[in-house]
Amino acid sequence: MEVLKTLIIGSGPAGYTAAIYAARADLNPVLYTGMEPGGQLTTTTEVDNFPGYPEGVDGPTMMVQLQQQAERFGTKVKIGFITKVELNTKQGEIHKAYTHEGTELLAQTIIISTGATAKYLGIPSEQRLRGGGVSACAVCDGFFYKGQEVAIVGGGDTAAEEATYLAKICSKVTMLVRKDQMRASKAMQHRVVNTPNIELRYNTEIDEVLGNQVVEGLRMRNNITSEVEEIQISGLFIAIGHQPNTSIFKGQLDMDDAGYLITKGKTTKTNCPGVFAAGDVQDKEYRQAVTAAGTGCMAALDAERYLQEVGEV
Ligand code: NDP
Numbered sequence: 001m002e003v004l005k006t007l008i009i010g011s012g013p014a015g016y017t018a019a020i021y022a023a024r025a026d027l028n029p030v031l032y033t034g035m036e037p038g039g040q041l042t043t044t045t046e047v048d049n050f051p052g053y054p055e056g057v058d059g060p061t062m063m064v065q066l067q068q069q070a071e072r073f074g075t076k077v078k079i080g081f082i083t084k085v086e087l088n089t090k091q092g093e094i095h096k097a098y099t100h101e102g103t104e105l106l107a108q109t110i111i112i113s114t115g116a117t118a119k120y121l122g123i124p125s126e127q128r129l130r131g132g133g134v135s136a137c138a139v140c141d142g143f144f145y146k147g148q149e150v151a152i153v154g155g156g157d158t159a160a161e162e163a164t165y166l167a168k169i170c171s172k173v174t175m176l177v178r179k180d181q182m183r184a185s186k187a188m189q190h191r192v193v194n195t196p197n198i199e200l201r202y203n204t205e206i207d208e209v210l211g212n213q214v215v216e217g218l219r220m221r222n223n224i225t226s227e228v229e230e231i232q233i234s235g236l237f238i239a240i241g242h243q244p245n246t247s248i249f250k251g252q253l254d255m256d257d258a259g260y261l262i263t264k265g266k267t268t269k270t271n272c273p274g275v276f277a278a279g280d281v282q283d284k285e286y287r288q289a290v291t292a293a294g295t296g297c298m299a300a301l302d303a304e305r306y307l308q309e310v311g312e313v
Pocket of ligand 1: 240
């Protein structure tokens with residue numbers, strides 16, 4: 001049975017960039033796309049902050065182009081997902097992975113770029129208006145609401161950071177926190193409180209996002225007094241956390257409390273020799289396409305060096 005030099009799991013910017021580098025280094029990578037080929041960027045519209053696209057590019061187009069670039073150098077892209085892995089903890093030993101069809105794959109190195117999934121509230125009106133004014137990424141989509149009023153849900157560091165980011169672009173940001181306090185660090189809370197165009201609403205939850213084709217407003221409820229209020233906004237940002245896609249690695253790879261893979265120092269090395277992690281699956285702080293692509297490049301270089309160390313290239 002063929003032993004792959006490099007198996008890449010995940011098809012966001014991290015996975016495809018790893019594939020471009022690995023293919024050019026003759027590692028003959030095979031990439032499994034996962035259940036959402038192209039990853040989170042396929043759910044956004046315009047990407048304006050990826051270097052090299054002066055006019056911007058829409059997320060799905062960019063992911064197709066990244067795939068084409070990876071394939072140009074010989075990456076085999078497989079539409080499918082990995083359901084189980086058996087990672088070897090000894091230097092130079094082979095790792096196993098199983099596809100959704102039950103096929104066993106053997107690989108000397110594995111690059112994990114399975115990403116993270118933004119959490120949503122789950123109410124029907126929010127789901128219906130995703131892409132129509134409901135977004136889980138202020139840095140990606142905030143610009144579309146320049147000079148307009150928006151709202152953001154969440155009380156963690158992400159929500160606080162995104163609220164202050166939005167406040168620079170938008171005329172007003174209403175921040176909805178479900179408890180009577182924020183979870184964000186004191187420094188971030190301080191920034192939010194001291195930003196004049198952020199209005200903080202504690203103990204507040206969303207009953208319904210208003211609008212047919214696009215977001216026009218919110219119906220929100222104070223969960224102490226049950227008082228209901230409607231406000232007009234044109235964008236709603238959900239910042240209630242992300243779920244890293246790491247369930248198949250539990251018990252085999254080191255993770256933090258939230259399930260993000262832990263990499264060693266400035267490398268993409270996991271605790272398993274020959275297994276590397278890139279992109280949002282190991283990054284809860286930056287979460288940008290360009291930073292994911294950067295770590296994808298690093299993972300391919302780390303994999304190539306590892307194969308040299310164990311005498312395989
Ligand atoms: P967190 O899990 O820290 O916070 C999530 C927030 O969303 C909480 O306020 C939570 O409320 C709220 N929330 C969760 N579910 C709902 C819901 N259904 N309705 C309303 N509100 C909800 O996620 P973050 O993404 O903010 O941060 C993740 C990690 O990344 C943290 O460790 C954070 O410190 C780190 N981070 C660090 C940054 C930095 O250092 N610059 C920047 C961004 C993130 P409740 O408190 O009531 O549970």
